Amino acid sequence: MSIAENVQNVKEKIRSACAACGRDPESVQLVAASKMNDAERVREAIAAGITICGENRVQEMREKQEQGAYEGAQLHFIGTLQKNKVKYLVGTVQLIQSVENRALLEAIDKKAAALHLQQKVLLEVNIGGEASKSGFRPEEIRQVIRGAEQFRNVQICGLMAIPPAVPDPEQSRPFFRQMHQLFIDMDSEKLFNVSMQTLSMGMTNDYEIAIAEGATMVRVGTGIFGARNYNN
Numbered sequence: 001m002s003i004a005e006n007v008q009n010v011k012e013k014i015r016s017a018c019a020a021c022g023r024d025p026e027s028v029q030l031v032a033a034s035k036m037n038d039a040e041r042v043r044e045a046i047a048a049g050i051t052i053c054g055e056n057r058v059q060e061m062r063e064k065q066e067q068g069a070y071e072g073a074q075l076h077f078i079g080t081l082q083k084n085k086v087k088y089l090v091g092t093v094q095l096i097q098s099v100e101n102r103a104l105l106e107a108i109d110k111k112a113a114a115l116h117l118q119q120k121v122l123l124e125v126n127i128g129g130e131a132s133k134s135g136f137r138p139e140e141i142r143q144v145i146r147g148a149e150q151f152r153n154v155q156i157c158g159l160m161a162i163p164p165a166v167p168d169p170e171q172s173r174p175f176f177r178q179m180h181q182l183f184i185d186m187d188s189e190k191l192f193n194v195s196m197q198t199l200s201m202g203m204t205n206d207y208e209i210a211i212a213e214g215a216t217m218v219r220v221g222t223g224i225f226g227a228r229n230y231n232n
Ligand SMILES: *Cc1c(COP(=O)(O)O)cnc(C)c1O
Pocket: 033, 035, 056, 078, 079, 162, 203, 204, 205, 219, 220, 221, 222, 223
């Protein structure tokens, strides 16, 4: 299957998943998780109708940016982020989805203030409480959001999660459900720089379940680009 066929296939599955639970297909955005795929393949995906690319590694993203890989699409950062790399993202990517601690929020705010702009971010939630994973604990999100009012150059637009890896995607459902509840609960916090618009969850194996449970954004890599080759 070509990238173009895969993109059509994923979009069709998103439409069906929305139809099955009575949701407007326009309420779910598709992010192509393009890690380990070169600029040419990324451009192919955009030509096939991808409007948002998500990258995991700052260095790889910058290389592909220089090659004009993302022209015609938005760029989001979805990977583990170090504070010293924040400067490469603020004002460059439309959305930083993987803000996993307060120090990052502070660093993003500082850089955004220096550039006189507002940086949109999502807060990453460690919904499975896994020691191996980064992200805020669900119980701490409300406090983080309230404290974020001091970060006037950061706009918190929602939440992102990667639930634990499981053999059967159905096992992800309770985690997606918890994330949706948290998303709804946080929406009641009316703060000037917080608006719960985006709930980013669901990948190739489980995005249809994530949609049924309320995802407004899914991040699909393998389903669009095929299996990644880790030997290169
Ligand atoms: C790689 C990646 C994805 C996509 O994973 P697939 O299983 O290939 O669809 C989604 N989100 C993040 C954060 C990723 O790193």
